[in-house]
Amino acid sequence: MLYGHLDKLREQADERLAAALRQTGGTQQERSQRESTVLMHTEQQAQYSAVESGLVFGRLDLAAPDDADPISSTRHIGRIGIFDEEHDFEPLLLDWRAPAARPFYLATAAAPDGVRRRRHIRTHERDVIGVDDEVLDLAEAAQGDQHPHESLTGEAVLLAALGAKRTGRMKDIVETIQAEQDQIIRADLSGVLVVQGGPGTGKTAVALHRAAYLLYTHRRELSSRGVLVVGPNATFLRYIAHVLPSLAETGVLLRTQADLFPGVHAGHEEPDAVAEIKGRAVLADVLAQAVRDRQRVPDDYLEIVIDQDSLRRTVLRLDRAVAEDARAAARSSGKPHNLARETFDAEVIHALSMQLAEEIGTDPFADDPLGGNDAPGDPLLLEEADLAEFRRELREEPGVQAALDWCWPILSPQRLVGDLLGSAERLATAAAKLPVEERAKLHRSRGDAWTPADVPLLDEAAELLGDDDRDARALAERTRRQLDAYAAGALQILHGSRSIDLEDEIDPELLTAADLLDAARLGGRQEEVDRRTAAERAAADRRWAYGHIIVDEAQELSPMAWRLLMRRCPSRSMTVVGDVAQTGVIGGATSWQDVLGAYVADRWRLTELTVNYRTPSEIMALASGVLAAIDPAMPVPRSVRDSGEQPWLATVDPDTLIAELTRAVATEAKLVDGGRVGVLVPATRLPAWGGAIAEAVPGAAVGDESDLDSDVVVLSVRQAKGLEFDTVIVADPAGLVAESVRGLSDLYVALTRSTNRLGVLSPGPLPAELR
């Protein structure tokens, strides 16, 4: 019945979309309305296809008063809400996010919240293939024989989901959200919520479901501002990309740090040590100084040759003192650099115009007495109007422009940051606070591609420089004028082609186009309507303020990256998800207060997830030794299940490592039988070892550009952040640890990627933490 309704909804959306697409013309407003209708129905179509699988997954039987209608005491829970249009919009299926669906996730035998029975419904395509019941009203369960199929274990569906083979794409968990996760998903929209949890505790899953929940519950506030989800790397974004559509949400923008500055894709890599320096908060001061360094005054004076007919050939001098005064005025205007140029220009041009006036407009006889009682006159023969004309002409003088550009250049963020990092001299003055060796690390060749750590610097620079939108405004004005001129022409042609008969006997009653429309209005109708969704517009706009930001693997972000994100979220409505024990980068977070304190003081809420849904207890037992070495105070997340398989650890001769590794990968690939194997190796070994594995094992892929659907993937630990595999092989654990300052955290991340089997292959002794 519910699938029948879904089909009907889909047909309606198809028809409405087709009807909207058929319409053409109309006023600008009508067209823009039509655009949003098309967008809405397209999104609906996508939503309806995304919920096809597993449309209904739950049923709640509520303890109804004896005389109540038994049907109304049953609720079905699913991926979207469906209502009976013919019967007063009676709810047939409750959206999992609706308040009435909440007992499905929260009710327990101890606190049944009016629920007698919770049923998990398993479907394949459109067939029900199984039900799992939990009877929360124990009195009824005691009568057992009435419901012989009912079971009291609530974990059957969860354990089935957790034990299922991984596909390379994250799945939604709507059917089995646990109570501690539900509390986080439905927490208040406002303020900063930190979700701290060990590996596999469902932080990513919870963050994505929270995005879907917030968009559902606060649609009006959030759909126009959008929700931004920031993840650690491109592979991870591909891994999670399909979760949201199946949660019936499309209005979310997924991004890595590399893509947070519009117009720049910062895909280049650089050593961690360099990225760490770029990420320090002190870089904000360095950039501010770099901007000041670009505001120059001449040592003595600049000579400006004015060579225009109207002004004759004159040589003006821009003195150091004048430039200094102008610079002081511009700096104290409080405007960002590019916008303060206006003040600088005005001051300099005023001074130059006075100079010019003196040069050509002084009365040479002002002091010559004509007679005994002739007081000295005003030496300036020119009036204010003449001076204004001078200023206007000076502004257009190439010599003046060049002098102004020399003193106070208009800069793009790319130019400021590129020039700074590309010049040892500029770094020496702007980054004087940094030791020489660190400055040397920052120095790069001009024109090098951007790295992810450059993105917060570009954003900071954009903030300091301000967006010089004069060109954009001029262009908009020009376009508007062109459209008006075009429209005026069109109206004239219409007028000219009126019927001659009409012209002979001009009938004032007959209206022509020109009576109804003026050129400006007709021109306005031709303007482009912005057809992009909020998410698309946000992606292109550096100053976009998102309604909510979700940061996953938040422990990885540098202080400079936090500054960028806080700018994108003035309302400070954020969900920050991470695990400080998994911090892999130097400069990443080791305490949430250190990260957030500067922005929200102590006004952030901490929630913790404690159950590990991914990693079986046997693997966690091994990983806990590494965790204790990172921080003995960190709690080990409790595994929800055992796999019955002990991890294997093997030490091999370094010369035979590649051969042993490919052999182990081939064996595990066979054993996993349709599941996925992740091989995690030190980043420096990735090309060589990955290449060898790809050659020897059919279907193996290497690196983060690789296809997520491959059965075997060889990755560095950083590329594997947030991902999971049925079987994981960690090659050269000591190499992993030695490779980075946070090497133990990397090893901990590597060990906890497995949902089932784990192997560790070491060329030489195992690190002490694994023994």
Ligand SMILES: Nc1ncnc2c1ncn2[C@@H]1O[C@H](COP(=O)(O)OP(=O)(O)OP(=O)(O)O)[C@@H](O)[C@H]1O
């Ligand atoms: N309630 C649940 N029902 C079913 N599966 C769940 C549930 N919670 C988590 N999982 C599964 O557990 C696995 C780990 O979840 P997730 O990747 O969100 O953890 P994480 O805390 O982000 O891990 P890490 O920090 O190690 O990246 C995923 O496969 C997820 O689908």
